[in-house]
Every structure is written in C-alpha cells, then in structure tokens.
Amino acid sequence: MSTRIAFLKGHGTENDFVILPDPDNAIELSPAAVAALCDRRAGIGGDGVLHVVRSAAHPEARRMAGEAEWFMDYRNSDGSIAEMCGNGVRVFARYLQHAGHVAEGDLAIATRGGVKRAHIAKDGDVTVGMGGSRLPEGDVTVRVGERSWPARNVNMGNPHAVAFVADLAHAGDLYTPPPVSPEGAYPEGVNVEFVVDRGPRHVAMRVHERGSGETRSCGTGACAVAVATARRDGADPAVTGTPATYTVDVPGGRLVITERPDGQIEMTGPAVIVAEGTIDGEWLENALR
Numbered sequence: 001m002s003t004r005i006a007f008l009k010g011h012g013t014e015n016d017f018v019i020l021p022d023p024d025n026a027i028e029l030s031p032a033a034v035a036a037l038c039d040r041r042a043g044i045g046g047d048g049v050l051h052v053v054r055s056a057a058h059p060e061a062r063r064m065a066g067e068a069e070w071f072m073d074y075r076n077s078d079g080s081i082a083e084m085c086g087n088g089v090r091v092f093a094r095y096l097q098h099a100g101h102v103a104e105g106d107l108a109i110a111t112r113g114g115v116k117r118a119h120i121a122k123d124g125d126v127t128v129g130m131g132g133s134r135l136p137e138g139d140v141t142v143r144v145g146e147r148s149w150p151a152r153n154v155n156m157g158n159p160h161a162v163a164f165v166a167d168l169a170h171a172g173d174l175y176t177p178p179p180v181s182p183e184g185a186y187p188e189g190v191n192v193e194f195v196v197d198r199g200p201r202h203v204a205m206r207v208h209e210r211g212s213g214e215t216r217s218c219g220t221g222a223c224a225v226a227v228a229t230a231r232r233d234g235a236d237p238a239v240t241g242t243p244a245t246y247t248v249d250v251p252g253g254r255l256v257i258t259e260r261p262d263g264q265i266e267m268t269g270p271a272v273i274v275a276e277g278t279i280d281g282e283w284l285e286n287a288l289r
C-alpha cells in the first residue's frame with residue numbers, strides 16, 4: 001500500500017493554499033512536488049503551499065523556536081520560495097487553531113520574514129502584524145501591451161511594484177508577468193499590483209504574483225498598495241502621527257490595512273479551512289517522474 005500524506009485546503013480572500021502538516025520536517029518538498037500539488041487540474045490546486053513545520057525542526061527557523069513554535073515554510077505554486085506571504089500567515093494561524101495547536105487570541109508564527117504576531121478573533125477574522133515597509137528609491141515602470149504606468153517600489157519583506165491605473169481591466173489577462181523596467185530593478189522578480197480608487201481610503205486591486213501568476217488576493221500586495229496609496233494621498237502616519245487605515249478590495253474579497261505612526265502595519269481579513277484529506281504517495285511519486 002502506498003504512503004498517504006495528510007493535507008488540508010484553505011484560503012484567505014480566495015488566495016488558496018495546500019496546507020501540509022509536517023511537524024518533524026520529514027517531507028522532502030521539492031519544487032516539482034510543490035508544482036504538482038498546486039496544479040489545478042492534475043493536483044489539488046492552489047496559489048502556494050503552506051508547509052507546517054515545528055520551528056525547532058527546520059534549519060531556517062530554529063533560531064526563532066523560542067518565540068514561535070511553528071514555522072510557515074511558504075512556497076509559490078511554481079515551487080519557488082518567497083520571503084513572506086501575508087494571506088498565508090492568516091490561513092496558517094487558522095490551521096493551527098483548527099488542528100487544536102492554539103486557541104483563539106494571540107499567537108506567534110515564524111516565517112522567512114521573521115516572527116509575525118497574529119490574532120484570531122471570535123468573528124473569524126485573522127489579523128497579522130506584517131512589520132514595516134521599505135520604499136526603495138528609484139522609479140519603476142509597469143507595462144501591459146501599449147499602456148505603461150509609473151509604479152511605486154514597495155518592499156514588504158518581498159518585492160512589489162504598485163501602479164495606479166484608470167481601470168483594472170487595463171491590466172489585461174495577466175497570463176504572463178507584466179514587464180517592469182528598468183530591467184534589473186528586481187533581480188529576484190516582483191509582484192505587480194494594479195490599483196484603482198473606490199472612495200476615501202478605499203481602493204481595489206488586481207495582482208500578478210511572482211511564482212504564482214494572477215491570484216484572487218495577495219496580503220503583502222494589499223499592504224504594499226495601502227502604503228503606496230497613503231504616500232500618494234500625503235497620509236504618512238510617521239509624519240501625521242495618526243494611523244492610516246485603508247480598505248483594499250481584491251477579486252476574492254476585502255482586506256483592511258492599518259499603518260501606525262511607528263511604521264508597523266496590520267492586516268485583517270477572513271481565513272478559512274475548506275477541506276482535509278490524504279494525498280496518495282504513489283500519485284506524488286509518479287508526478288515527480
């Protein structure tokens with residue numbers, strides 16, 4: 001009989017993940033295995049994998065084990081590794097609660113972007129402290145077909161280019177990564193957000209994610225959008241001394257982002273577990289051949 005590997009499926013504003021509980025870090029998660037699991041026709045399907053490992057059992061997380069028992073080993077759907085996934089952290093928190101590892105309330109999660117603090121509320125929303133943003137100098141330009149826009153370079157632990165557009169449809173089908181210039185501005189690749197205004201401190205976005213393509217939501221992207229919009233609006237909390245809260249609509253729902261005068265950013269939104277089951281080890285081995 002072939003090995004069976006436990007998995008769950010979850011999403012945060014329809015940014016969906018295959019969740020692989022693996023406390024002892026026993027599963028060898030190659031890029032090909034991640035891509036096979038995330039395949040929406042031949043696999044389970046997802047924008048990425050949340051590999052759930054005890055911090056003490058993972059070489060990249062051991063140093064955080066005293067602060068956070070669990071490490072989110074996040075992978076994009078093409079198998080690449082990213083520094084951070086904002087919706088991923090919220091879904092990861094929901095999984096820990098679902099599995100009985102933590103109760104409602106506050107918890108800490110180790111990520112490649114450092115330890116993140118999350119709060120699981122009674123109403124089902126999960127808030128995560130995303131840390132601060134960096135706004136590297138230098139103009140970048142995003143292009144789709146004949147159209148191009150100046151974009152804001154925002155780093156949320158991972159890289160983003162945020163372009164304000166007249167119409168989200170101008171982003172096109174986003175089947176391929178929109179070119180960002182100058183070439184070499186993002187040596188590790190970039191997530192690209194397209195933004196329109198919806199009202200006061202309220203915007204909507206679409207995103208093309210590095211390593212996953214167009215997704216229905218991106219948490220780090222929504223934070224990058226909130227920061228870029230606040231700077232555009234002259235609402236820098238470090239200058240005004242008051243927090244700036246933005247509502248960011250994504251194709252898969254709504255996220256609320258608050259940036260505080262000390263630069264710390266919090267993101268709130270739903271996080272849902274939709275299914276759990278077992279992966280046929282024989283299928284996975286064949287998929288890797």
Ligand SMILES: N[C@@H](CCC[C@H](N)C(=O)O)C(=O)O
Nearest residue numbers: 082085086087158218219220
């Ligand atoms: N969907 C995520 C971001 C995942 C990582 C990203 N694709 C990258 O490569 O940086 C989020 O919710 O933040």
